[in-house]
Amino acid sequence: MRLRRLATTPRLLAAAAREVRLADRAGTAVASVYQLVGAVAALGVVAAGKLTFDALLTPDTAALGLTPALLLLALATALTGSVGPLQTQQHRVLGERVAQRVWDRLLDTTARADLVTYESTGFATALERVQQHAVTRPFTVTTSLLGLTGSLLGVVAMSAVLVTVEPLLVPLLLAAGVPAVLLSRWASRTEFAFAHRLTALFRRREYLRQLLTRRPYAAEVRAFDAAPALRGRHEELNVEVNAALRVQVRRRQVIAVLSTLGVAAALTAALLAIVQLVRSGRIGLADAGAAAIAVRLLSGQLGRLFGAVGGLLESAPFLADLERFVASGPEPAPKGRRHRLADRVALRSVSFAYPGQDRPAVDDVDIEVRAGEVVALVGENGSGKTTLAKIVAGLYDPDSGVRVWDGEAVPAPDVRASVTVVFQDFVRYQLSVRDNITISDAGADPAAAADAARRAGVPLDLDTVLGRDLDEGVDISGGQWQRVALARALYRDTPLVVLDEPTAALDPRAEHELFTDVRATLGGRAALLISHRFSSTRLADRIYVLADGRVVECGTHDELMASAGQYAELYRLQSAAYR
Ligand SMILES: Nc1ncnc2c1ncn2[C@@H]1O[C@H](COP(=O)(O)OP(=O)(O)OP(=O)(O)O)[C@@H](O)[C@H]1O
Numbered sequence: 001m002r003l004r005r006l007a008t009t010p011r012l013l014a015a016a017a018r019e020v021r022l023a024d025r026a027g028t029a030v031a032s033v034y035q036l037v038g039a040v041a042a043l044g045v046v047a048a049g050k051l052t053f054d055a056l057l058t059p060d061t062a063a064l065g066l067t068p069a070l071l072l073l074a075l076a077t078a079l080t081g082s083v084g085p086l087q088t089q090q091h092r093v094l095g096e097r098v099a100q101r102v103w104d105r106l107l108d109t110t111a112r113a114d115l116v117t118y119e120s121t122g123f124a125t126a127l128e129r130v131q132q133h134a135v136t137r138p139f140t141v142t143t144s145l146l147g148l149t150g151s152l153l154g155v156v157a158m159s160a161v162l163v164t165v166e167p168l169l170v171p172l173l174l175a176a177g178v179p180a181v182l183l184s185r186w187a188s189r190t191e192f193a194f195a196h197r198l199t200a201l202f203r204r205r206e207y208l209r210q211l212l213t214r215r216p217y218a219a220e221v222r223a224f225d226a227a228p229a230l231r232g233r234h235e236e237l238n239v240e241v242n243a244a245l246r247v248q249v250r251r252r253q254v255i256a257v258l259s260t261l262g263v264a265a266a267l268t269a270a271l272l273a274i275v276q277l278v279r280s281g282r283i284g285l286a287d288a289g290a291a292a293i294a295v296r297l298l299s300g301q302l303g304r305l306f307g308a309v310g311g312l313l314e315s316a317p318f319l320a321d322l323e324r325f326v327a328s329g330p331e332p333a334p335k336g337r338r339h340r341l342a343d344r345v346a347l348r349s350v351s352f353a354y355p356g357q358d359r360p361a362v363d364d365v366d367i368e369v370r371a372g373e374v375v376a377l378v379g380e381n382g383s384g385k386t387t388l389a390k391i392v393a394g395l396y397d398p399d400s401g402v403r404v405w406d407g408e409a410v411p412a413p414d415v416r417a418s419v420t421v422v423f424q425d426f427v428r429y430q431l432s433v434r435d436n437i438t439i440s441d442a443g444a445d446p447a448a449a450a451d452a453a454r455r456a457g458v459p460l461d462l463d464t465v466l467g468r469d470l471d472e473g474v475d476i477s478g479g480q481w482q483r484v485a486l487a488r489a490l491y492r493d494t495p496l497v498v499l500d501e502p503t504a505a506l507d508p509r510a511e512h513e514l515f516t517d518v519r520a521t522l523g524g525r526a527a528l529l530i531s532h533r534f535s536s537t538r539l540a541d542r543i544y545v546l547a548d549g550r551v552v553e554c555g556t557h558d559e560l561m562a563s564a565g566q567y568a569e570l571y572r573l574q575s576a577a578y579r
Contacts, residue, residue, distance in 0.1 A: 012319040016138035023101035027094040035150035038083040043157045044076030050290035057286045098139040109329035115395045120355040129199040134322035137315045144311035154301035158294045165291040169270050176266035180259040184310030187255045192317035194248045205237040267299040336417030341495035343406045344370040350401030361387040363549040374527045376537035379546035385530045389498045393419040421498040426485040430467035440492045456487035479506050500530045534571045
């Protein structure tokens with residue numbers, strides 16, 4: 001296991017570095033040049049230091065040599081000092097480009113994931129962890145690799161200087177790296193375990209923050225005076241986070257202090273060794289001065305080198321997490337082909353259970369919708385209507401049974417391309433009315449958007465920007481939003497439309513208009529209509545009554561009323577309320 005981890009680390013690091021290069025070739029090249037200049041400038045400082053000492057200690061050449069030596073020293077020092085800030089600014093751009101590229105990979109993965117993946121426990125937490133911790137890692141790896149290259153150059157060069165003075169000084173300083181690298185590996189393991197443990201806490205805390213700050217929740221949170229209770233939970237999570245953070249920070253502090261002590265001990269030993277060499281007359285004062293500068297710079301470079309190695313080791317498990325997440329997504333599905341509906345869509349003996357649930361939400365169901373028909377699904381809360389509609393629309397595949405389109409089993413992407421759903425909790429895109437309507441295909445006929453808006457009764461200019469979340473639009477009523485959602489469905493022009501509670505927010509007049517003329521509104525499309533309003537469903541060509549995931553009755557309104565079953569009972573209950 002350990003060996004495997006050691007073997008995969010270089011592969012992960014190489015892959016991360018490649019991602020950064022691909023994200024911004026020019027930026028990576030500039031960052032590398034800065035790193036190189038920094039390393040060369042550091043060498044210049046040592047060389048200039050040595051020249052200065054030589055000039056000072058050789059009175060005959062002092063007048064000649066001192067000025068160029070000091071000028072070189074000033075130049076090299078200025079270069080080392082200015083490369084750092086330049087690099088910091090350059091890294092801002094490179095970091096953003098890399099984050100964008102990693103986000104593209106994440107968005108590709110989530111786009112490929114089917115709806116049922118979103119239902120499985122663990123998916124959301126894994127996504128959150130990757131978002132929080134892995135997105136910036138490829139960049140960290142690259143800066144660490146650049147740092148590593150620069151420091152390695154520095155280390156080699158300083159070592160070469162030191163070797164000419166006293167070869168033993170080099171291994172003395174390098175020895176400090178052994179504990180530093182071992183400590184880094186330990187730090188890497190604890191950091192990943194910490195991130196893993198805290199992701200769930202962060203998710204819950206973030207959710208509470210959204211509830212407490214976002215506009216869609218503001219009215220209800222105030223109406224119920226829910227803020228104190230939510231703040232209380234938020235505080236509890238803060239306490240948990242603080243406790244876990246304290247433990248982790250203490251661990252990291254110990255690791256940092258031990259690493260620094262190792263380097264400082266090696267530095268002290270090397271300086272003492274130089275003093276000893278001078279005392280014993282083995283080296284002169286100029287050499288000793290240059291050696292002291294080289295030792296100081298070498299230990300600085302070694303500190304950076306160990307830091308870079310530590311950063312790389314720490315990033316490896318996060319990179320593995322990112323790769324695992326990206327690989328966990330299904331293969332990209334081919335784009336679905338839109339089918340015409342010549343005869344009917346049918347579910348035969350279809351069952352479906354949500355991931356981790358023992359009881360099926362849909363149990364051995366047979367239904368069909370013929371071309372141009374309006375078919376209704378009714379039933380009490382939780383009876384399986386929405387789940388069934390999602391199977392019809394190709395968003396879930398049945399666990400058993402088949403979905404057939406004109407007598408053939410059609411792949412799910414084709415079904416999704418051929419069915420449009422207006423969900424009960426449809427999305428209110430904070431975009432213009434036109435963009436809301438044409439979100440499925442902005443390039444289609446511009447007149448089609450206006451036509452869909454007219455048929456759905458959208459009382460707004462197509463250029464009006466909707467919603468207040470982005471501070472630029474106007475908000476509209478729930479019923480107006482619902483008309484926009486209906487227009488979006490009509491615009492897509494598929495042969496079957498699923499309408500899940502399409503009139504929940506419509507006023508009685510609008511609902512009446514929609515349903516007395518529903519076939520004209522749909523323009524010949526077939527519709528699967530889910531509604532608790534019997535005034536809407538009674539006009540359907542066929543009504544399926546669901547209970548506990550099974551179809552318990554089927555027929556027209558008149559047939560079902562005559563059979564005096566569950567439908568008739570629910571219908572009478574509802575109509576009694578209006579008497
Ligand atoms: N994402 C989910 N994960 C697990 N179980 C679910 C999920 N969504 C729904 N269920 C369960 O599946 C069953 C059917 O739910 P479904 O939403 O299909 O019912 P419905 O008839 O549309 O209900 P309503 O009339 O309240 O909208 C219910 O028992 C529900 O609790």
